[in-house]
Amino acid sequence: MSFSIKKQGEICVVDVEGQLIVGNRQELKQKVLDELEKGEKKFLIDFSQTGYIDSSGLGVLVSLSKKIREQGGELRLANLNDDLKTLFELTKLDTLFQIADTRERALESF
Amino acid sequence: MTAADGTGERRHDAVGRVTLDRLIPSDVREIEPIVELVTRECRVLALSARQCALNVPVALTEALSNAILRGNRGVREKHVRVRAMVSDSALVLEVADEGTGFDLDACTIDPTRPGNIEREDGRGLFLMRSLMDRVERYDRDAHNVVRLILNRS
Numbered sequence: 001m002s003f004s005i006k007k008q009g010e011i012c013v014v015d016v017e018g019q020l021i022v023g024n025r026q027e028l029k030q031k032v033l034d035e036l037e038k039g040e041k042k043f044l045i046d047f048s049q050t051g052y053i054d055s056s057g058l059g060v061l062v063s064l065s066k067k068i069r070e071q072g073g074e075l076r077l078a079n080l081n082d083d084l085k086t087l088f089e090l091t092k093l094d095t096l097f098q099i100a101d102t103r104e105r106a107l108e109s110f
Numbered sequence: 111m112t113a114a115d116g117t118g119e120r121r122h123d124a125v126g127r128v129t130l131d132r133l134i135p136s137d138v139r140e141i142e143p144i145v146e147l148v149t150r151e152c153r154v155l156a157l158s159a160r161q162c163a164l165n166v167p168v169a170l171t172e173a174l175s176n177a178i179l180r181g182n183r184g185v186r187e188k189h190v191r192v193r194a195m196v197s198d199s200a201l202v203l204e205v206a207d208e209g210t211g212f213d214l215d216a217c218t219i220d221p222t223r224p225g226n227i228e229r230e231d232g233r234g235l236f237l238m239r240s241l242m243d244r245v246e247r248y249d250r251d252a253h254n255v256v257r258l259i260l261n262r263s
Contacts, residue, residue, distance in 0.1 A: 019167075022175045023138040052164065054171040055233035063230045083164040090240050091233055092222040 003028045005035060011042040011110060013103070017049040020057035029060045033067065041073035044106050048079035058093060065097065074098075078106035128155060130194040136182040136207075140190075141174045148194050148203070155196045158263045165241040165260055166201065172234040173205040173256050181207030181254050191253070200243075203258040211254035214247040 002017045003024075012035050020028060032043060045061070047053075053061075061077075068075045078100045080088065088094040100106035122128055130151060134140040145167050153162050174190060182188035191206040219232040226232065238245050244259040 019142060019171075021141065021171055022179070023141055052167045052171070054168055054175065055231070055237055056175065058233055059230035062228055066228065083160065086164060087168065087237075090222075090237070092227060096227055 003031055005031055008044075008107065011044055011107060012040045013107075014043065014045045015049060016045060016047055019051045019053070020060070021052070021054040022056040025056045025060040028057075029064060032064050036068060036071055036073065041068075041071065042110050043068055043073065044076045044078060044103065044110075046078050046103050046106075047081070047084055048103070050081075050084065053084060053087060058087070058091060062093070062096065074110060076100060076106040076109055078103045127195045127197045129196075130192070132192050133189050134192065135186045136178045136184055136188045136190060137186050138175065138178055138184075141171055141178070144174065144192055145170050148192070151194065152196065152201060157196075157201060157260075161201075161260060161263060166203075169238045169241045169258050169260075170203055170205070172238050173203065173258060176234060176256070177205050177207035177209075177254075180212075181209030183209070199262060201260045201262070203260075204255055205258075206250065206253040206255045208252075209254045211247060211249055214245065 004015045006013050014028070014032060016028065065075050075097070077097050079102060080099060085094070088097070088099065098109065100109055128151070130148060132144060134144055148170060149162055149167050152166050157166070174192070177190045178184060182190065188208045193204040195202040217235045219236065220226060221229060221233045221236050238258060242258045243261045246257040248255050248257070
């Protein structure tokens with residue numbers, strides 16, 4: 001599993017490759033918080049390469065959502081497959097996050 | 111009933127169920143490989159694509175995470191035993207830790223309630239219950255066992 005962050009214009013795009021679970025969630029959290037501390041405000045997390053997410057991973061996304069909002073920033077999620085969409089629907093986190101079908105649509109939504 | 115030797119070998123028991131049995135140290139880095147192993151076997155044994163991509167990996171990750179971090183309090187020297195039994199009708203997963211257990215019925219947090227949506231924790235047991243047909247907890251040989259049952263779809 002790995003996380004990479006690239007700048008696309010003024011948006012930080014985070015790719016999550018593999019699983020987002022208890023063993024690696026802190027790595028994602030720290031990478032995004034580092035960018036937030038540098039003054040970045042707009043974040044897009046792309047799940048097109050993601051397998052599954054556990055409750056710890058969902059918790060980190062909730063935490064990041066709050067911290068980004070507190071700093072006046074915005075977070076978008078993109079490219080959830082059907083299984084991940086089900087996970088967000090089950091937990092009703094689809095009501096908390098702005099989720100786009102594609103990276104392009106998410107980028108346009110800022 | 112099963113070849114419970116902790117080697118992780120796949121075996122067939124007397125009534126034709128396929129059984130995996132593995133002992134892992136209490137380290138969250140151990141979760142992904144064992145979940146991958148169990149999920150791979152589920153694919154081979156023709157559980158549905160949805161069950162192999164969502165129900166099994168997420169619910170088993172939750173059970174392992176609880177066992178390692180809560181049951182065994184992250185003490186690496188303590189072990190977690192994972193057993194998976196697949197029959198024609200269902201998958202049964204058992205995760206045993208060295209902790210004192212917990213009251214499953216008392217864990218009733220609903221993370222989908224409006225006031226709980228922004229909580230960072232409290233979704234683990236909810237996900238196990240949502241993704242499995244049955245979740246049980248019991249004590250066996252001074253170990254705390256969580257049993258997850260998923261009917262074939």
